[in-house]
Amino acid sequence: MSNRYLYISYSHRDKLIVNQFVAALSSRGLPVWQDINEIAPGEDWQEAIESGMKSASAILYFISANSSKSQWMEREIAAFIERGKPIIVVAIDDSGNKFKPSDLKLTHWLDLRMGVDQAADSIVRRLAEDIHLVGTSEEPKQKSKGYVFLSYAEEDLDFVVKLREFLKHRDYAYWDYVESKRDYHGQLFLELESAILDSTAVLSVLSEDWKGSKWTVREYFFSEEVGRPVFLLKAKPMGPTLAIAGTPYIDFNSGSERGFDELDRALDRRKL
Incomplete structure (x- = not known):
């Protein structure tokens, strides 16, 4: 444009x-x-x-x-x-x-x-x-369906790289704490809240590092509280945790292809 x-x-x-x-x-x-x-x-x-x-x-x-x-x-x-x-x-x-x-x-x-x-x-x-704008409209690009909020520990970036590619094929953009430009003059929790509230869905990448992260568990609880669809993706082996006890998740440890197929079906079921 x-x-x-x-x-x-x-x-x-x-x-x-x-x-x-x-x-x-x-x-x-x-x-x-x-x-x-x-x-x-x-x-x-x-x-x-x-x-x-x-x-x-x-x-x-x-x-x-x-x-x-x-x-x-x-x-x-x-x-x-x-x-x-x-x-x-x-x-x-x-x-x-x-x-x-x-x-x-x-x-x-x-x-x-x-x-x-x-x-x-x-x-x-x-x-x-x-401003001399009238009559200059152009054909829009391929539309994104919106963006998903990616919640993960930095140690799981290798999995997130594959996840970003999957989202591209699903016509989604993403908001990524590590990769996105941030407002370093504002309070981080307010920026994260705003990003989650405006997102289409939240993808939370589970691992032992997720359990130990300062923010990922909070992001999960906040997403649930404000009613954003949350998809739990078990990227690496992890022990039981009370934070998600009894909550279904998609297991990628048996193979990435199988995991992404299951995520694809889960998004379809939610009409996302």
């Missing part, structure tokens, strides 16, 4: 209404960059987002009760403010304006509650002359 596009910043918990709005903009010839449309399967989700932000002409920032809980959205809007690029704020619900970041008080915004088509027409009129 060229650098003449709008970057879409939103909480994945608002994806239904945002997807409708993005479709309305595209039908009017306005090129947009939305993660699920532009990030190819197998890509590192966060690196692709950094690249998408860097090249965009402007940002559509969707505010809602959900956006107020997104650490990633805070980082995205801070990056656009720093670069001095145009920002249009789109309020999704009654809580939207209440949670509008203080830096955006003077920024132009519109209310999506006026209706998807009316709001889309308003943006097209506003941007046609200012």
Whole structure:
């Protein structure tokens, strides 16, 4: 995609209404960059987002009760403010304006509650002359289904390399603590929470090192608490642990091919 596009910043918990709005903009010839449309399967989700932000002409920032809980959205809007690029704020619900970041008080915004088509027409009129985007939309790349959060101990990276390749064939991108770009100025647990909340599913790689990791067991418990689908993948032999006692897992110790076939079926059963 060229650098003449709008970057879409939103909480994945608002994806239904945002997807409708993005479709309305595209039908009017306005090129947009939305993660699920532009990030190819197998890509590192966060690196692709950094690249998408860097090249965009402007940002559509969707505010809602959900956006107020997104650490990633805070980082995205801070990056656009720093670069001095145009920002249009789109309020999704009654809580939207209440949670509008203080830096955006003077920024132009519109209310999506006026209706998807009316709001889309308003943006097209506003941007046609200012940024010259209308009529330049391109064919989207192969879509990713979203990203999965990879939870593992660094000692199990050899298995995770194979797992990333599997995800690429399943049309998933991934968020990886080791490989993804991170916000070293923020609190780690908040960043991990946000990454898990916005994920499609969580893949937790089990091993003795998983048991001893400072974060992996916490990531598992948090994922369960917030209702994200969690798939336990036993990558290496490990002794019993109370953390997952009685919980089904996929055993890769009898062969990687068999394990990935079982994971493939498990994802299908969950319609992922």
